[in-house]
Amino acid sequence: EADIYQTPRYLVIGTGKKITLECSQTMGHDKMYWYQQDPGMELHLIHYSYGVNSTEKGDLSSESTVSRIRTEHFPLTLESARPSHTSQYLCASSPPGGSGYTFGSGTRLTVV
Amino acid sequence: TQLLEQSPQFLSIQEGENLTVYCNSSSVFSSLQWYRQEPGEGPVLLVTVVTGGEVKKLKRLTFQFGDARKDSSLHITAAQPGDTGLYLCADPDPLPFGNEKLTFGTGTRLTIIP
Numbered sequence: 332e333a334d335i336y337q338t339p340r341y342l343v344i345g346t347g348k349k350i351t352l353e354c355s356q357t358m359g360h361d362k363m364y365w366y367q368q369d370p371g372m373e374l375h376l377i378h379y380s381y382g383v384n385s386t387e388k389g390d391l392s393s394e395s396t397v398s399r400i401r402t403e404h405f406p407l408t409l410e411s412a413r414p415s416h417t418s419q420y421l422c423a424s425s426p427p428g429g430s431g432y433t434f435g436s437g438t439r440l441t442v443v
Numbered sequence: 444t445q446l447l448e449q450s451p452q453f454l455s456i457q458e459g460e461n462l463t464v465y466c467n468s469s470s471v472f473s474s475l476q477w478y479r480q481e482p483g484e485g486p487v488l489l490v491t492v493v494t495g496g497e498v499k500k501l502k503r504l505t506f507q508f509g510d511a512r513k514d515s516s517l518h519i520t521a522a523q524p525g526d527t528g529l530y531l532c533a534d535p536d537p538l539p540f541g542n543e544k545l546t547f548g549t550g551t552r553l554t555i556i557p
Contacts, residue, residue, distance in 0.1 A: 340483075362541070362542045362543075363503070364542075364544075366545075371550070372488075373547050373549060373550070374531075374545070374547045376544050376545070379538065379542050379544070380538035380542075381539075381541060381542050382540075385538070385540065387538075387540075387542075389544065390544070392464070421486075422485075423485070423486045423545065425542075427541070430491060431476050431488040431491055432486075432488065432545060433488070434485030434486050435485050436483070436484050436485050437484065437485050439483070
């Protein structure tokens with residue numbers, strides 16, 4: 332059973348639309364992350380959070396924004412989607428002590 | 444940020460055969476994590492190795508960390524179709540505030556043919 336949930340699993344939208352990708356975890360983890368993965372490519376960190384009201388940018392420049400109003404919820408928003416945003420977006424969380432991530436199943440986004 | 448090279452990039456073998464995949468870096472790892480990612484899913488953590496020379500076993504999977512902590516290998520015995528997936532090694536780097544960023548390797552895409 333998954334302890335970290337992402338919705339939607341698949342999304343096809345038109346250019347210029349605003350979208351929010353949802354991520355929720357039930358493990359009480361303070362640390363959460365968003366990674367972007369293009370097909371056949373490596374994962375790259377785009378955002379992370381160390382707790383409520385904290386958000387930081389990762390290595391890969393992204394036009395998306397995130398928020399962390401509740402421990403369990405870490406949504407990602409694109410204000411105006413473009414075809415270049417087409418990718419798989421993976422949310423993850425980790426416990427204290429750095430013993431590995433738990434990833435969600437991902438959202439595969441296609442912008443047409 | 445160090446580069447993690449995994450080899451081979453693709454591997455397709457028959458069910459029942461043994462295989463080994465590798466993860467190498469020019470720098471020393473503080474620790475190393477191995478994940479498996481199935482199509483359409485997120486990566487799932489298999490193991491974390493910390494100590495040089497360490498060997499960990501997970502059923503038919505054997506993970507080894509090099510003595511110098513610059514390389515690691517994953518050996519699968521008697522591969523089964525359920526082992527099919529993308530195998531990723533990942534190096535955790537500290538971030539501010541206690542977070543860790545995972546730098547992922549290039550991956551080995553493994554296909555087990557029934």
